[in-house]
Amino acid sequence: MSSEELTTRMLDLAVASQAPMASQISSSGDLSSEGGAQVTCFSEDLHDVTLHFQIIRMSKQIYAWIGCNQSAKFGHLYAAATTRLGDGVSVTSVLGGTSDNTGSSMARRLVLKTGLNIILACNIPKDSPMLEAAAERKLVEKLRSLGYIRSKPVEANASTTC
Secondary structure, rough: OOOHHHHHHHHHHHHHOOOOOEEOOOOOOOOOHOOOOEEEEEEEEOOOOOEEEEEEOOEEEEEEEEEEOOOOOOOOEEEEEOOOOOOOEEEEEEEEEOOOOOOHHHHHHHHHHOOEEEEEOOEEEEOOHHHHHHHHHHHHHHHHHOOOOOOOOOOOOOOOOO
């Protein structure tokens, strides 16, 4: 069996179904109690391209991978975390890419939305801003449905009438 065929078969196993699939790898519901992780994998057809997603939620961070079509490439890897002072976010390219790539911006926004450290591996075709935006939107939707996105407090209406 060739390396390419093995890779293809492994990818087929990972994304055999278009329906969302999630599995819990922890004996309790509390991820922080035993260093457990929650793994979620799903695929979406967006703009005539199949995107595959994998989310691994650990106690204080989220690892997310976005892959395109039948490619099992790892892509660029970014790490993002909040800074100690203020509401800033630091992002670095760990593998490939530069700080002006889409993955860097996506990782920064995910930290702001989740309040957790983010490790993001992104394999989206270059020069596809619509696909990049759709991929981020789907990832955020899934993170929200899993309860990983902090809900913003409802602000009272500050306007007054005279």
